[in-house]
Amino acid sequence: MAIRIDWNGLMRTTEGERIVFEQFCHHVILCSFNDCGIEEHYYNTPGSESYILLTKSIEYHGIILSAGDIIGWQAKYWMGNDPNNSPLNSKHKKELIDGFKKAIHFKNKIKLWILCTPGSFEQQAYADLKNQFATISSECIIETWDKSKFEALYLNEQEKYNGIYHYYFDGRFLGKQAIDSVSKDTLEKQKKKYDVELHVPSDMEKQLLSVIDSKIATQKKKKKIEQ
Numbered sequence: 001m002a003i004r005i006d007w008n009g010l011m012r013t014t015e016g017e018r019i020v021f022e023q024f025c026h027h028v029i030l031c032s033f034n035d036c037g038i039e040e041h042y043y044n045t046p047g048s049e050s051y052i053l054l055t056k057s058i059e060y061h062g063i064i065l066s067a068g069d070i071i072g073w074q075a076k077y078w079m080g081n082d083p084n085n086s087p088l089n090s091k092h093k094k095e096l097i098d099g100f101k102k103a104i105h106f107k108n109k110i111k112l113w114i115l116c117t118p119g120s121f122e123q124q125a126y127a128d129l130k131n132q133f134a135t136i137s138s139e140c141i142i143e144t145w146d147k148s149k150f151e152a153l154y155l156n157e158q159e160k161y162n163g164i165y166h167y168y169f170d171g172r173f174l175g176k177q178a179i180d181s182v183s184k185d186t187l188e189k190q191k192k193k194y195d196v197e198l199h200v201p202s203d204m205e206k207q208l209l210s211v212i213d214s215k216i217a218t219q220k221k222k223k224k225i226e227q
Helices: 017-032 090-106 123-136 147-156 158-169 176-193 203-212 214-226
Strands: 037-040 050-054 058-060 063-065 070-075 110-116 141-145
Touching: 017 050, 017 070, 017 110, 017 147, 017 158, 070 090, 090 110, 090 123, 123 141, 141 147, 147 158
Parallel strands: 070 110, 110 141
Antiparallel strands: 037 050, 050 070, 058 063
């Protein structure tokens, strides 16, 4: 079952929405770059939530990042009056600039810094912020991931991200193991209810088996050819 992102439906824990949002972003980013490098994740990491040290070269939106380069990311659960917008006033800008300075100081090989927020920023406010980022480091790409980006990732590769999105937005998620378990339980109940050893297959069952069972289907084709 597909999932729609609704921040009001984000999994609730005693840790609070901010922490859960950070955890969600963390898992999505790890899933996105899981085969590209090694994560460095510490408690109270300066400037970023965590870092990924690339162990091989990758192409990211037409830009080549080399082995040894670092990807950093920061999550800010800033909600505006409009759920599709995250505020970006002078206080928010200062917080991000201070964080970026710390990240560059701590990891001077950062080449991609991903900023995760629930909604997108207003264009002019973000353009001013990017200009300030450029004065700190002109070699680091700044990218924003908000609701539209998270939705695009999921829709493009549902199988890859399905477990993460269901975990954070739908507590009813049924994985393969759960489905297998239900199927086995159902079969056991049927065995107890009916004497399967005495069951005589009907003509309809035989026809279905000839379609489903490849061995039966092959035998039928062989007989027709011989005839």
